Amino acid sequence: MQGVVHMQRVVSLLPSTTEIVHALDCGDRLVGRSHECDHPAGVTDLPVVTEPKVWLEGDSGAIDRQVKAILEQALSVYKVHGEVLRDLAPDVVLTQSQCEVCAVSADDVQRAVDDHLDGHAEVVALEPNGLADVLGDIRRVAAALDVADRGERLARSMEQRIEAIRDRTASLPRRRVVTLEWIDPLMAAGNWMPTLLEAAGGEELFGVAGAHSPWLDWEAVRAADPDAIVVLPCGFDLERTRSEAEQLRNLPGWSSLTAVTTGRVALVDGHRFFNRPGPRLVESTEILAEILHPDTFPPRYRDGAWEPMS
Template identity: 50%
Template sequence: MTQNQTADLRILSLIPSATEIVDCLGLVERLVGRSHECDYPVSVQSLPVCTAPKFNPEGTSAEIHDRVTELLQTALSVYQIQTDVLEQLRPTHILTQAQCEVCAVSLSDVEQAVDQLTQTHPKIISLQPNTLAEVWQDIRRVGQTLGVATDEPIARLQQRVECCTQITEKIPVADRPTVACIEWADPLMAAGNWIPELVQRAGGKSLFGTIGQHSPWLQWEELVAVDPELIILMPCGFGLDRTQEDLELLAQQPQWSSLSAVKTGQVYITDGNHYFNRPGPRLVDSLEILAEIFHPDRFHYGYQGQGWQKLQSLRDK
């Protein structure tokens, strides 16, 4: 596709990872609208917002979970699409997802909204990655649909992954920490999908979750039983400050102080919103964050303070 042809593109992204894919492909200037959660790169924050949650996103993790569960049990979608804004924006393409109806607007929501449009008939591109390889496939598919080359941007991302894994592959099994990645604090949920793969590639041993499969719910007894060497909090949609609140919530559990990771100060909070829970280009950043946490003697990417923070050990208090 020529520059004149790409100039005709009017892209609407309804999921943050897709927005970041568009940016990765050099088409961020062709975006005409975004979801309420799309905030990277910073330039997209000035674009019209086309979605909104149907629940109050404030409150404790348990309160948010209950509100979302109630909506789903009544067969209602969790998010709403502003069809009047869509009509005004006249998109040629809409990027959405078919993976998690809790994380963002669903494919069916978008299809229903598009059916109501009278001035335009945009092409819908739905993403559903569960592994790094599937993220590369999605980037390639988005590029092919929008008419731009993808080999170079994908190669750059893969090279960063290779640079990390070339080092971690040489780490003995005995030096790979056992890791529990927590995606939600109340009720307790471990991180699945691509996270166990990232843990493995970063030189750790994931105790919960299976590569490519949805995140599993946990009982506190399960966490206590495996007693991980490292605990990493990466709640979906939460930045560092909000994750710190969940850390304080976990610390109220009677079994918390008995965990080895807590005693030794191997508990970490991360910006799950901007990194771990967005299956797009910044999953590579997420891999580098994990490598930096697991093996600080081998990796120093500079994410500390921005992408992650360490909990002070009980011994130092």
């Protein structure tokens, strides 16, 4: 009698890793998710393994103050439901070690695995600081799922598609860009974003590729007078971004910036695209190219993933 084949059981605690698992055609192995995993369709039916310790409310300034108050007490922003994790009995748990504000920490995940699964699960903690790291993390997830060849194909496909955009923008004017990953206080986008911008025909003025996103001084932004501004607050969809961006109008000198007077301020759905270091960074690059060079790139994503600030 043939033995029963064990189907690998995977818990993904990041929206990006959930999307990576599906892009590797391994979605049927997922048995649990984070409270933020919402794509692709059907993922929200999975049991939820994490939640914020405090449900953050208010505008971006209020959320920033709440998060900082939690971190100042040396507390974690999120918690793991250990009993749910135990009942799901995963073989692999996907998490991150890059940002304690973005998702549950790798230390908390490892502690939950040790306490509730006797350490009998592989914890794969990703740290995607730049685009090359994102591609490497795709390969790491694929290796953990024993589909390394699929991971290689996916990573190479992403590289080729981004390179194709870079080729199309090579002869176009380079737009000087300020990206706003948070509004109050102001923060530029670092990590993989400067690389995507470069491929899309832009130059990030403050964020540095491979480095954490830096806080911004508004007077420095005024002095830089960017050609374009892309507003993509972390975790905010387009509707929420539209609402939050209104406070930018109150900044001194906002109305006289070149990006404002020429109509090159774009509001973006960062939650679905730019903030998730996974397969949709290709679409994110296409969106940037569309924003910066509308005469060359048709408006495929406008009014769904981004819109001009009116």
